[in-house]
Amino acid sequence: MDKIPCFLCGTLLGVRTDKNGKLYLICDSCGSQHFVRRQHGMERLKEMGRYFPQQTAQLAARMESLLQVQARLNEIDALKKEIQKLELAAGHIFRDQEKVRARDAVQKRVDALLAELERTAEDIHEEPGLKKTVAT
Numbered sequence: 001m002d003k004i005p006c007f008l009c010g011t012l013l014g015v016r017t018d019k020n021g022k023l024y025l026i027c028d029s030c031g032s033q034h035f036v037r038r039q040h041g042m043e044r045l046k047e048m049g050r051y052f053p054q055q056t057a058q059l060a061a062r063m064e065s066l067l068q069v070q071a072r073l074n075e076i077d078a079l080k081k082e083i084q085k086l087e088l089a090a091g092h093i094f095r096d097q098e099k100v101r102a103r104d105a106v107q108k109r110v111d112a113l114l115a116e117l118e119r120t121a122e123d124i125h126e127e128p129g130l131k132k133t134v135a136t
């Protein structure tokens, strides 16, 4: 059985079995002790030991994907500021064509990032592991 976090401090605890076959957990970190005496509780504890590591992995995957989205949003913000600067620098009456081309190139990068962001959102939606969590 995998480890289960202590409800008080979050330390991962191994499930122990006493001489009568009953399950218990002892947290050396905060000193709490958890005894599970009934069959239903022991079954729930075993289930939790199986599902907790799975859910932790899914949460880590979601966090990673969220950080990627955040990084893209930050880049888009920075590029939009650059587009505004280039637009100003290009002038209004006598347009600097190099600045206009640079602005258009940066805009293409923004468009590509937005498209990538949309694909990421679709991937999250279609990830089979996450879908299963919602269904159960």
Ligand SMILES: [Zn+2]
Pocket (backbone or CB within 6 Å): 006, 007, 008, 009, 010, 011, 027, 028, 029, 030, 031, 032
């Ligand atoms: Zn604890």
